Amino acid sequence: MPRIGIIVGSIAEASINRKIARILPSLASDVEFVDIDIAKLPLYDYGLDGDWPAVATEFKEKVESVDGIIIVTPEYSRSIPGALKNAIDWASRPWGQNSFNGRPVAIMGASISPAGTAMAQQHLRNILAHSDAPTLGQPETFFHYRADAFGADGSLQDEPQLAVLTNFVEAAVAHIERNARVAAHA
Ligand SMILES: Cc1cc2nc3c(=O)[nH]c(=O)nc-3n(C[C@H](O)[C@H](O)[C@H](O)COP(=O)(O)O)c2cc1C
Numbered sequence: 001m002p003r004i005g006i007i008v009g010s011i012a013e014a015s016i017n018r019k020i021a022r023i024l025p026s027l028a029s030d031v032e033f034v035d036i037d038i039a040k041l042p043l044y045d046y047g048l049d050g051d052w053p054a055v056a057t058e059f060k061e062k063v064e065s066v067d068g069i070i071i072v073t074p075e076y077s078r079s080i081p082g083a084l085k086n087a088i089d090w091a092s093r094p095w096g097q098n099s100f101n102g103r104p105v106a107i108m109g110a111s112i113s114p115a116g117t118a119m120a121q122q123h124l125r126n127i128l129a130h131s132d133a134p135t136l137g138q139p140e141t142f143f144h145y146r147a148d149a150f151g152a153d154g155s156l157q158d159e160p161q162l163a164v165l166t167n168f169v170e171a172a173v174a175h176i177e178r179n180a181r182v183a184a185h186a
Contacts, residue, residue, distance in 0.1 A: 009073030068176030075120035104179035106172030116142025
């Protein structure tokens with residue numbers, strides 16, 4: 001059974017991306033999902049290498065404990081939020097110990113705009129390419145968030161949007177299983 005981490009790129013309490021990330025585990029069976037929190041990470045400073053705060057060590061260990069990662073990110077100012085970039089910087093260090101190296105990643109994002117985080121996701125692909133993390137190509141999932149599509153319990157009522165998320169999760173799990181196998185035999 002694959003173990004898949006979920007990172008939400010937003011640290012906002014009311015994050016719409018977190019709302020969607022909470023739905024994803026119900027759309028896949030035989031997968032262990034692990035929440036990888038980035039909210040409490042301080043800003044990365046290479047002066048701390050060798051004496052990392054516990055929260056950063058725990059974050060890095062969690063990234064390394066999973067077969068692959070799903071990132072659900074908002075778009076802030078036409079890129080990814082600083083908090084997400086900061087988390088990837090922590091995971092990429094100390095130099096030579098990049099935790100994303102070879103670890104498969106699938107990305108999606110939700111926005112209140114119809115553009116649906118398309119530009120942020122392109123930036124994220126660049127960053128992950130540098131980290132040598134194989135990213136899922138298709139389906140690109142640019143989720144246009146509408147509050148009226150959700151029930152009071154947080155469930156997504158819009159069937160076509162639910163189908164989009166299901167399609168994404170199925171492809172993400174297959175991508176992670178395939179690439180984790182390749183990494184294990186490398
Ligand atoms: C600082 C900031 C910048 C934003 N920039 C964009 C943007 O470039 N493109 C976009 O579609 N939405 C943008 N938005 C609106 C977000 O889509 C919206 O706030 C959404 O709720 C963010 O996701 P989150 O709730 O998961 O943090 C921005 C929001 C903030 C707070």
